[in-house]
Each structure stands twice: as C-alpha cells, then as structure tokens.
Amino acid sequence: MTRTVIAQGTFDILHPGHVHYLEEAKAMGDELVVIVARRSNVDHKEAPVCPARQRRDVVDALEVVDEAILGHEEDIFVPIEERDPDVIALGHDQHHDDAAIEAELDRRGIDCEVRRASGREPRYDGELLSTRLIVDEIVERRG
Structure with missing residues (x-):
C-alpha cells in the first residue's frame, strides 16, 4: 500500500530550505x-511575485516531488479531501496551527x-x- 504525503507552501523563490522541507x-x-x-490564499505574508502555475511547474520539476498541484482558490482542504493522504507534512516555520488542522481534518472525516x-x-x-x-x-x- 502506497503511503501518500502532502506538503504545501507558496514556493515563490525556491531555495535550499524548500528542498530540505x-x-x-x-x-x-x-x-x-x-x-x-494560490496568491489569493496567501494572507500571512507578502503575496507571491511569481504566478501560481510557474511556482507549481518549478516545484514539479524537483526529483523528490511526485506531483505538484495548485491549491483550491476558496477552500484549502479540497485538494486534501481529493487525495486522502496518510500524512500532511508542514514546514518547520509554517504559520499553520497543527491542532486546528487536525480538528478540521477530523471534521471532514480525513484520517x-x-x-x-x-x-x-x-x-x-x-x-x-x-x-x-x-x-x-x-x-x-x-536597490
């Protein structure tokens, strides 16, 4: 059985920290x-400079990534529901509240x-x- 991991981020300018994550x-x-x-979902920091499709294509080109997809414009949990992963991997410094994510996953029946x-x-x-x-x-x- 394949164990699927979902990672997520903005990935505006790809750097070694992203690769490590x-x-x-x-x-x-x-x-x-x-x-x-998507740019519309980035509200915790400056909006990305690069278009979403460009950022996705660069991430998708990394050997470690099996597939890169664009997030949903209105509901960030839609792609998670569609993929039904075994793990959601957060970056060490991502602003997300782990407990809030777990509560929303539970509410939606995503194990x-x-x-x-x-x-x-x-x-x-x-x-x-x-x-x-x-x-x-x-x-x-x-400058």
Whole structure:
C-alpha cells in the first residue's frame, strides 16, 4: 500500500530550505504531492511575485516531488479531501496551527497524521534559506 504525503507552501523563490522541507516530507511516505498555494490564499505574508502555475511547474520539476498541484482558490482542504493522504507534512516555520488542522481534518472525516519537518541551518556563510532573506538581499544589492 502506497503511503501518500502532502506538503504545501507558496514556493515563490525556491531555495535550499524548500528542498530540505520537501526531502523530509518525501521521507515520511512513498508518494509526495505538493500543493502550491494560490496568491489569493496567501494572507500571512507578502503575496507571491511569481504566478501560481510557474511556482507549481518549478516545484514539479524537483526529483523528490511526485506531483505538484495548485491549491483550491476558496477552500484549502479540497485538494486534501481529493487525495486522502496518510500524512500532511508542514514546514518547520509554517504559520499553520497543527491542532486546528487536525480538528478540521477530523471534521471532514480525513484520517491522516499531521507532522512537522525539521528546520535546517545554513551550511556556509551567506546561504539564504528563506524567500524573505533572498528578496531583502536583492533589494540591498540592486536597490
């Protein structure tokens, strides 16, 4: 039986922190499906710069990802209901409330585990592991 893991995120500017998260998510099961957030659903930080389909295509190109899909425009749980995963893997710093997600999954009759991936420290001086840090560096250097 295949163990399906769902990971999700904005993935505006792909960086080593994203790769670490997705590698850990894949290790939680056999198949990794990544839900790429729509711009309309990103309300906890600046809206993504890149279009959703572009972000999905870049994530889908990663070897560790079995399939990348776009999130639902109105109800972020719709793709989860459609895929019925065994695990939802959250990033170490994602803003989601694990207990609230578990409660909503239970309410919808979706039986899956919610787990967090670990963080990753920079491996060398200057390595940027967040989109915000990359954007800040671009602005500083190119103003």
